[in-house]
Amino acid sequence: MPILSVSNLAWGPKGRLILSDIGFDLERGRRLVIVGRNGAGKSSLLRCLYRVNRPTAGRVLLDGEDIWTLSGRSFARKVATVLQETPADFGLTVREIVELGRLPHRASPFSPEVAGRDTVEAAMACLDVSRLSSRAFATLSGGEKQRVMLARALAQEPELLILDEPTNHLDIRHRLELVELIRGLPITIIATVHDLELAAAFGDDMLVLSDGRLAAHIRSDALTPELIRSAFAVEATVETIGGAPRYAFALPLPHSEHP
Numbered sequence: 001m002p003i004l005s006v007s008n009l010a011w012g013p014k015g016r017l018i019l020s021d022i023g024f025d026l027e028r029g030r031r032l033v034i035v036g037r038n039g040a041g042k043s044s045l046l047r048c049l050y051r052v053n054r055p056t057a058g059r060v061l062l063d064g065e066d067i068w069t070l071s072g073r074s075f076a077r078k079v080a081t082v083l084q085e086t087p088a089d090f091g092l093t094v095r096e097i098v099e100l101g102r103l104p105h106r107a108s109p110f111s112p113e114v115a116g117r118d119t120v121e122a123a124m125a126c127l128d129v130s131r132l133s134s135r136a137f138a139t140l141s142g143g144e145k146q147r148v149m150l151a152r153a154l155a156q157e158p159e160l161l162i163l164d165e166p167t168n169h170l171d172i173r174h175r176l177e178l179v180e181l182i183r184g185l186p187i188t189i190i191a192t193v194h195d196l197e198l199a200a201a202f203g204d205d206m207l208v209l210s211d212g213r214l215a216a217h218i219r220s221d222a223l224t225p226e227l228i229r230s231a232f233a234v235e236a237t238v239e240t241i242g243g244a245p246r247y248a249f250a251l252p253l254p255h256s257e258h259p
């Protein structure tokens with residue numbers, strides 16, 4: 001059974017349809033990247049998957065169960081998210097933020113004990129934030145905050161990790177390290193990514209969204225110039241270097257936009 005199964009999904013606020021007719025299955029352990037131009041519906045789709053947007057039609061099944069029938073706690077035991085906006089931190093330290101990832105696993109919501117201290121330490125080490133553990137979260141740089149939020153998500157030990165633009169604040173080194181880390185995790189991952197070369201490195205499978213619809217569901221390295229032209233409105237050439245796709249982009253000539 002796929003870990004995630006989305007069928008006939010549609011969503012939009014008050015009479016406006018933003019996503020329509022979206023359907024795909026995701027097998028356990030695979031990494032799925034979602035690409036598409038600004039406003040294509042990537043974040044809206046992610047929000048449908050982590051239970052913020054309630055679909056106006058269709059269903060999202062996690063391990064065969066409709067996500068809207070699960071309790072918040074059982075959903076949080078299976079699904080972790082790292083989103084663009086970092087949360088209000090109430091003056092918490094880095095360690096305290098990462099420990100929040102353990103909340104769904106506590107025996108009782110009133111238990112003062114933070115279970116899984118080793119998991120917290122390992123998650124901080126993995127994301128290279130151990131040396132920041134006593135710092136106030138609010139004082140960190142954008143990239144440091146992003147890595148702390150990822151450590152919190154890993155401390156949650158999810159089966160499915162949902163990431164919205166996980167590399168956008170990261171420098172080159174941390175970006176490469178993150179791709180390597182993500183590729184080594186034995187969990188299912190869904191991420192929106194703008195950079196198509198990064199998307200190919202990051203994912204196994206790719207959804208290409210265009211105007212709120214699924215334009216393609218392909219292998220992450222299988223984008224063609226035709227698909228790029230129709231989904232992103234740019235001309236592209238594709239080369240394969242060292243087994244990975246490399247893209248060059250150009251704006252279309254004016255006459256090809258207005259035939």
Ligand SMILES: Nc1ncnc2c1ncn2[C@@H]1O[C@H](COP(=O)(O)OP(=O)(O)OP(=O)(O)O)[C@@H](O)[C@H]1O
Nearest residue numbers: 013016018036037038039040041042043044045192
């Ligand atoms: N709650 C909402 N109310 C009204 N419009 C919305 C709402 N949420 C999203 N939209 C609109 O839906 C469209 C898709 O937005 P979404 O954020 O999903 O796109 P995206 O592909 O993630 O874009 P980007 O690459 O710019 O982040 C946009 O036109 C956006 O303005």
